[in-house]
Amino acid sequence: MKRTRLENTPCPTARALDLIGDWWTLLIVRDAMRGMTRFSEFQRSLGAAKNILSARLKALVAEGILRVEPASDGSAYQDYVLTEKGIALQPILVALGQWGSEYLFEEDEVCTRLVDVKNRQPLRKIELIAQDGRVLAIQDITLVIPAV
Numbered sequence: 001m002k003r004t005r006l007e008n009t010p011c012p013t014a015r016a017l018d019l020i021g022d023w024w025t026l027l028i029v030r031d032a033m034r035g036m037t038r039f040s041e042f043q044r045s046l047g048a049a050k051n052i053l054s055a056r057l058k059a060l061v062a063e064g065i066l067r068v069e070p071a072s073d074g075s076a077y078q079d080y081v082l083t084e085k086g087i088a089l090q091p092i093l094v095a096l097g098q099w100g101s102e103y104l105f106e107e108d109e110v111c112t113r114l115v116d117v118k119n120r121q122p123l124r125k126i127e128l129i130a131q132d133g134r135v136l137a138i139q140d141i142t143l144v145i146p147a148v
Helices: 012-020 023-033 039-046 050-062 090-103
Strands: 066-070 078-082
Touching: 012 023, 023 039, 023 050, 023 078, 023 090, 039 050, 050 066, 050 078
Parallel strands: none
Antiparallel strands: 066 078
16 A cells, blocks of 8 residues: 655644654654664664664654764764754653553553653653643643634
């Protein structure tokens, strides 16, 4: 089946998934947020085939989520570094991780968790907050479809 491109849809969720919906892509961004910068580091962490990893890294650079810089150690290698656009994906990855740890692990099963660097405490669960500070539930949110 041919993949349908969603870059022209008025739905921001569909456009975002068109770009970052591939699981390799989000795992690369996750690893970049953990400080990985080298092709070999991503490959070792993910176990991805070189051609798949290369294609995903090129796409992330082309979309402005990562940028390529000369290696920080002065070697002939290059580093893949998150851009502002890439760093802005952090809340999405945190929310996915929180959802996964809550619903995809047994109560006594060990899983990784994010903690605050300063006090080593787990992060608060991400919430949807209204402009006036109210915590929003699903029934408090609606989709506005623009007139064409």
